[in-house]
Amino acid sequence: MMANRQRRHVAAGPWAFVAPALLWTVAFFLVPFLVMAVVSLWERVGTDLVASWTFANYLKFFERGHFLKAMANSLEVTAIVTVTSVLLAYPFAWIIAEKVPARWQRLALVLAILPFWTSYVVRSYSWLLVLASNGIVNQALLGIGLVDEPLSLANSRTATVIGFVHFFVMLLTLTIYANLVQLPPNYRRAAADLGAGPIRTFLHVILPLTLPGIMVGAFLTFVLCIGDYITPQVLGGNNELLMPQVIMLQIGRRADFPTASALAILLMVVVTFAYLGFARWIRLERT
Amino acid sequence: MTGKPVRWSTLSAVLYAGAIYGFIFLPVLVLVLFCFQDGRFPIPPFQGFSLRWYEAVWNDRRLIEALVEKA
Numbered sequence: 001m002m003a004n005r006q007r008r009h010v011a012a013g014p015w016a017f018v019a020p021a022l023l024w025t026v027a028f029f030l031v032p033f034l035v036m037a038v039v040s041l042w043e044r045v046g047t048d049l050v051a052s053w054t055f056a057n058y059l060k061f062f063e064r065g066h067f068l069k070a071m072a073n074s075l076e077v078t079a080i081v082t083v084t085s086v087l088l089a090y091p092f093a094w095i096i097a098e099k100v101p102a103r104w105q106r107l108a109l110v111l112a113i114l115p116f117w118t119s120y121v122v123r124s125y126s127w128l129l130v131l132a133s134n135g136i137v138n139q140a141l142l143g144i145g146l147v148d149e150p151l152s153l154a155n156s157r158t159a160t161v162i163g164f165v166h167f168f169v170m171l172l173t174l175t176i177y178a179n180l181v182q183l184p185p186n187y188r189r190a191a192a193d194l195g196a197g198p199i200r201t202f203l204h205v206i207l208p209l210t211l212p213g214i215m216v217g218a219f220l221t222f223v224l225c226i227g228d229y230i231t232p233q234v235l236g237g238n239n240e241l242l243m244p245q246v247i248m249l250q251i252g253r254r255a256d257f258p259t260a261s262a263l264a265i266l267l268m269v270v271v272t273f274a275y276l277g278f279a280r281w282i283r284l285e286r287t
Numbered sequence: 288m289t290g291k292p293v294r295w296s297t298l299s300a301v302l303y304a305g306a307i308y309g310f311i312f313l314p315v316l317v318l319v320l321f322c323f324q325d326g327r328f329p330i331p332p333f334q335g336f337s338l339r340w341y342e343a344v345w346n347d348r349r350l351i352e353a354l355v356e357k358a
Contacts, residue, residue, distance in 0.1 A: 092307045099300045111308065115315045126314035129321070129329050136317055139331045170311060 040261035049257060057262035067246065067263065071270070074243040077157065078226045081164040082218050088165065089172035090214065096173070097180040109177060113170045120167070124234040127163045128154050131235075155237025163231045168221045175220070179213030180206075219278040223271055243267050 040057055043050045061067045096108045115123060130136050131153035138150040153159055183206065191201040229244040236242070241249070243263065250260035321329035325337035344350050 088307065091303055095300045095304045099297065099304075108304075112311060115311055118315055118318070122318065123314050126318045130314055130317050132330060134330050136313075136331055166310065166314065169307065 036261045037265060039257055040265050042258040044254075044256050044258055047255065057259045058266070060259060061263060061266055066241070070241050070243050070246040071266070073157075073240050074226050074267075075270070077160060077164070077232070077242060078222055080161055081168060081225050082221045084161070084165050085168035085172050085221055086176075086214060086218055089169045089217075090176055092169070093173045093176035093180055097177050109174070112173050115166075116170060121230055121234070123166070124163050124231055127159065127166065127235055131159050131162065154235070156239060157236065159235035159237070160232045160242075163235045164225055164228070167231075168225065171224075172217045172221065175213060175217040176210065179210045183209055215278050219275065222274050222278070226267065226271065226274075 039049075041053050041055070043052045043054055043056065061071075092112070096105055096112070100108045118126075132138070133150040133152060133154070135154070137153065138147075141147045142150065153162075187205050187209070188201055191205045196204065227244055229248060232242045232245055233248075236245075244267075247260050247263045247267070250256040250263065317329075320333065322340055323336050323338070324333060325335040325339065
């Protein structure tokens, strides 16, 4: 009797610890997701939503050129942003971790992420002003005679990419820095002892050891970038649409929740594939 | 330690970090600078220092209410 009671107590223990997190996940992720999945199978007849079980909304994505084009745009922009951000942030994080004296590193890091304190929307509009044809960048380029006519930077894919890269360079500098300072300095000393120069040490010791961290940061960048609505909406102009904008158009302009849900789930499928790709990379580097 | 290569790498590190800091702060500095713009448009040239936009926000009841609500 006593033993039985004790065992039940022990068995209930783990569930009690897991329950809050589990409830949270079910209530705020699983249930909304299932609702969206069900709605994606509904139909919009006239202005009404009709509950049904049809894959028509998913077929629409593959049949209509502008949906596919939006997905292609999203993937292109996200790929450019992720690669550019990592390439810019890595040397920057390395300089903070290696070249800046230890007691100034915290300040250097805080400075590097200070613009996070301003609103994301406001920062996007600020980029619009900076990149405008009579904005500060064009004035500077004209002033030093690098161009004869102002470049049309604002309201373009270039502006979207710059706005994104700005955000993610700050984010990736943090994650890559955290990764770099974790490396024991002995590894580098051992490599130097064995006759490796700085470049070989970097390529064969530092880079492989920080690659998992880079991949985690790159994946985070990918996910946040491909789902972002504000930056392309503010900076991209109306020349091309990305997936989140197309999804918003379904809701805002047509009240077509089923199509919007189907597109959102397809975007999620793409993110899942990206995760699988990144996860394989990360594990590959750890073994 | 030989002098020259070390100095060159330090110089390029300073230049690179400076460029990235410049990139990171560009939109924020532009924002701060042109909030004092004495003119209608927040673009160069800077037409002089003015607090008229702060006054405009202060006198806009709806904006102040929105600010209080957010905070």
